[in-house]
Amino acid sequence: MDINNKVIVITGAARGLGYAMAEHLAEKGAKIALVDIDFDSVDHAASTITDAKGYACNVTNEADVEQLFQQIKADFSRIDGLVNNAGILKDGLLIKYKDGEMRKMSLEQFQSVIDVNLSGVFLCGREAASHMVQSDKGGVIVNISSISRAGNFGQTNYSAAKAGVVAMTTAWAQELARFNIRTGAIAPGFIATEMTAQMPQKAYDQAAQMSPLKRMGTPQEIAQAVSFIFENDFISGRVIEVDGGTRI
Numbered sequence: 001m002d003i004n005n006k007v008i009v010i011t012g013a014a015r016g017l018g019y020a021m022a023e024h025l026a027e028k029g030a031k032i033a034l035v036d037i038d039f040d041s042v043d044h045a046a047s048t049i050t051d052a053k054g055y056a057c058n059v060t061n062e063a064d065v066e067q068l069f070q071q072i073k074a075d076f077s078r079i080d081g082l083v084n085n086a087g088i089l090k091d092g093l094l095i096k097y098k099d100g101e102m103r104k105m106s107l108e109q110f111q112s113v114i115d116v117n118l119s120g121v122f123l124c125g126r127e128a129a130s131h132m133v134q135s136d137k138g139g140v141i142v143n144i145s146s147i148s149r150a151g152n153f154g155q156t157n158y159s160a161a162k163a164g165v166v167a168m169t170t171a172w173a174q175e176l177a178r179f180n181i182r183t184g185a186i187a188p189g190f191i192a193t194e195m196t197a198q199m200p201q202k203a204y205d206q207a208a209q210m211s212p213l214k215r216m217g218t219p220q221e222i223a224q225a226v227s228f229i230f231e232n233d234f235i236s237g238r239v240i241e242v243d244g245g246t247r248i
Contacts, residue, residue, distance in 0.1 A: 034049070166185050
C-alpha cells in the first residue's frame with residue numbers, strides 16, 4: 001500500500017506508541033484519525049499533526065465503535081487502514097498465598113484487560129473491515145500484540161489478550177484476503193513510553209537490561225514496523241517481533 005493520501009485510523013493515539021505511529025504515518029502523507037477515550041487529549045494530539053482529526057471512543061462499547069467508524073467514514077470519505085493500539089495493564093498474580101491468607105486475581109481485573117485489549121481489537125477490526133469491504137478498495141489492519149503473548153509472570157490477563165490478538169490477526173488474514181484486505185501484528189518488547197517511565201528506576205533498568213541490546217526500544221521503532229506492514233503488500237497474517245532480542 002502506498003500510504004500517501006490514505007486514511008488510517010489509530011486507537012490509543014493520544015500519546016505514547018499510538019501518537020508516534022500517527023506522526024510517522026502522517027509524515028508519509030497519510031490522513032490520520034486519532035482515537036482515544038479522552039477527547040481533550042486526543043483532540044490536542046490531532047492538532048499537532050497535519051491532516052489529522054481526533055475522536056473520543058470507548059473501544060469496549062459496541063455502539064460507540066460502530067458510530068466512530070461511521071463518523072470517520074463521513075469525515076474522510078474512506079477508511080484504508082487501522083492500527084489497533086489501544087490497551088491497558090492491570091498486572092497481578094493469579095493467586096497470592098502467604099501466612100495462610102489467599103488472595104485471587106479478581107474477575108474484574110481479568111475481564112477489564114480482556115475487554116480493552118482483545119474485545120476492543122475485535123470490535124474495531126470488525127468495523128474497519130466492514131467499511132473496507134463496502135468501499136471495494138481493500139485495506140490493511142495492524143494489531144499491536146506484545147512479547148507477553150507467550151505468557152509472562154504476573155500477566156495472566158494481558159498475556160491471554162495479546163495471544164488472542166495474534167490469533168485474530170491470523171484468522172482475519174485468511175478470511176479477508178478475498179476482499180484485498182491484509183493483516184499484520186507487531187509484538188513490541190519493552191518500549192520507552194510514558195507508561196514505562198512510571199516504573200521504579202530499578203525495575204526500569206532491569207527491563208532495559210533484558211534485551212541483548214541493553215536498552216528500551218523507542219516508539220519510533222514501533223512506528224517504523226507499522227509502516228513496513230502497510231507498505232509491504234506480501235505481508236499478511238504474521239506477527240513481527242520488535243523486542244531487541246528480549247525473551248521473557
